[in-house]
Amino acid sequence: MTDPEKRGSSKRGPYAKGLARRQQIIDEVLAVYDRLGYEGTSLRAIGEAIGVTHPVLKHHFGTREQLFIEVLREHDRRFLETAYDGDASFVDLIHQSAEHSMRVPGLMSLLNSMVAHALEAGNERSRAHFSERYADLREQITGLLAEGQEAGAVRTDIPLDQAASLLLAAADGLGTQWLLDGSADIKSGLLLLQRLLAPPDQQVAQADG
Template sequence: MTAEPRGGYAKGRAKRLEIIDQAVAMFGEVGYRGASLRVIANRGGISHTGLLHHFPTKESLLLAVLEHRDHMDEAWLTRDGAAGVDQLRRLTELAELNTTRRGIVELFSVVAAEATSAEHPAHGYFVRRYENSVASTALAYAQARDEGVLRADVDPDTAAQQLVALMDGLQVQWLLSGCATDMAGVLRAHVRAQLTVAL
């Protein structure tokens, strides 16, 4: 009796992911403002009405794209139980990965700036995202301290705020430099200076 609903749910989830993939591609090509829900629906092999069933507004699709990116990045950062120095190393590798996805980096940077307004539909998402990013990075620094490899003068909470700010600032510099800024190299040097072991 429950097989059909489960199958329907799985198909619906697969279709949502397909729409998100198409949205990521289109946002990367023409930006969020230039993207059309009708074109995204067409590329995903679904009607405009069908897309609206999953994502009733363009803003809801944008949030789904950003949340999907965060979910994938978080899974990558913590795979194999990475923690402490390993997780800090992965953050520098994430900057390297981001050089292969300019569209999503640009989307994130633009929307993050716009979402500083409390009226922006993504404001709450970014508030939570920054709270979570700083907290998880502070935990990685604290774990590095517990491993005995964090310099004594480095405070995990302050270091986490600095690293998250540095990552986002480097993304803007990278975009404005025509992708010439070495995001991963700068991050690696910054974190290496905070540790007593090689990164």
């Protein structure tokens, strides 16, 4: 009979290799997307560009839609790992979100394409993903705004859930304008919104500064 410990390790080897392969694909998709765009980035085109067979991509992700969702989910996870910690404020999140968006424009472009895809009839998987994503982000931003109220950095006469939705809408809209022609100043726009959310006495001080 085979040693159970050896049996387990033999299973972990291929499993770990499969996870690494999956991660490699996720990491390389954006470069292909930047070059080929949404319509040109089929599973087969991605496979040819990164040296992975079409059956392997189908095995790991099933469809192009699921692959793109996993790319976006992974980048969200990485961003929140670095930006959202115990010491972060909503102001920190504004700064880091703006910098991240401009540093990885292909990610913003893919996000916009997939949100548009989710709004079309029949794309329930994408719709469910983005509904959950925005709900999670609103909850996190609402929590940061509540902490800002306690610290005296956010005015107390506003509904925080609506303010969180407004921040998300501003970030997405400014990002779209910046992608189109580069004229929108994402960071300045978000910082203006931050100033509008501050108590009146701080708004004057920030404007003077």
